[in-house]
Amino acid sequence: MIESYLRVPGSTLALAASQTLYMVGWSLVAGALLGMLLAIVLVLTRPDGLLENGAVFFITSTTVNIVRSVPFIIMMVAIMPLTKAVVGTRVGTVAALIPLIVHVAPYLARLFEGSLLEVNTGIIEAAQSMGASTAQVIWYFLIPEARASLVLALTTGTIGLLGATAMAGAIGAGGVGNLALVYGYERLNMPLMAVTVIILVVLVQLIQTLGNAAARKLRHI
Numbered sequence: 518m519i520e521s522y523l524r525v526p527g528s529t530l531a532l533a534a535s536q537t538l539y540m541v542g543w544s545l546v547a548g549a550l551l552g553m554l555l556a557i558v559l560v561l562t563r564p565d566g567l568l569e570n571g572a573v574f575f576i577t578s579t580t581v582n583i584v585r586s587v588p589f590i591i592m593m594v595a596i597m598p599l600t601k602a603v604v605g606t607r608v609g610t611v612a613a614l615i616p617l618i619v620h621v622a623p624y625l626a627r628l629f630e631g632s633l634l635e636v637n638t639g640i641i642e643a644a645q646s647m648g649a650s651t652a653q654v655i656w657y658f659l660i661p662e663a664r665a666s667l668v669l670a671l672t673t674g675t676i677g678l679l680g681a682t683a684m685a686g687a688i689g690a691g692g693v694g695n696l697a698l699v700y701g702y703e704r705l706n707m708p709l710m711a712v713t714v715i716i717l718v719v720l721v722q723l724i725q726t727l728g729n730a731a732a733r734k735l736r737h738i
Contacts, residue, residue: 525700525709536610537692540682544617545675551618552625552674555581557655559626560633567641567651581623589620589681613682613690621678628670636662665735672728676721683717693717 555577561567562574587595593616597607600615636659644658660667686694693713701710 524704524706525696529696529700533691533693533696536690536695537679537682537686539610540613540617540685540690540692541675541678544614544621544682545671545678547614547618548621548678549625549671549674551622553629555622555626556629556633559630560659561651561655567645567654581626584619584623585627589616589684592616592620593685608689610691613685613692617678617681617685620681621674624677625670625674628674629667632663632666632670633659635666665732668728668732668735672725672732675724675728679717679720679724 558577559574559581562570562577564571564574566574584592593613596616596619600612601607603615604611606612640658640662641654644654649657682690682692683694683697686692686696686698689695693716697710697713700706701713
């Protein structure tokens with residue numbers, strides 16, 4: 518029934534969904550880890566930071582800003598040589614992970630930086646007065662105090678990443694974007710395009726709802 522209405526085999530729909538989940542999942546994990554590392558460097562080395570270092574802060578901040586300013590579709594094309602060198606191909610679902618990670622990491626870095634800077638400086642000062650090392654301040658005080666805000670930041674990043682994966686499908690990465698383009702737009706299959714949009718909207722709402730719920734729970738722990 519659904520297949521005849523959308524004019525697409527069920528196996529194709531399932532494959533597109535699995536490819537999108539694959540791209541979002543792996544690029545989110547890698548991007549979040551790299552983004553957190555960058556955020557910590559920015560927070561520690563900024564003026565009045567625990568490890569204030571103007572040169573490191575300037576280089577890191579500038580690099581993050583430059584990468585963030587490049588539109589995703591241009592970035593995908595620009596770093597194709599890097600993608601080829603890392604995964605051995607320029608197209609496909611696996612190849613899309615490289616530009617997705619490069620795209621989302623600095624975006625999350627800025628979001629995470631804002632979350633970490635929201636932590637009351639009195640907590641950091643108290644931790645230092647107790648003799649905590651920089652690593653202990655980060656792991657036992659800074660990140661736990663910012664966890665609710667970090668979850669909301671990660672939620673925002675996930676939604677942005679979902680949109681990027683749809684765009685990646687336009688140049689051969691597969692997923693929902695490729696489904697909408699090849700089976701929807703190019704074949705004038707408006708029902709499929711409409712359903713694709715609806716699915717993305719529902720996913721965004723679900724991700725945001727879960728993120729908000731998790732953040733509320735963490736605030737009351």
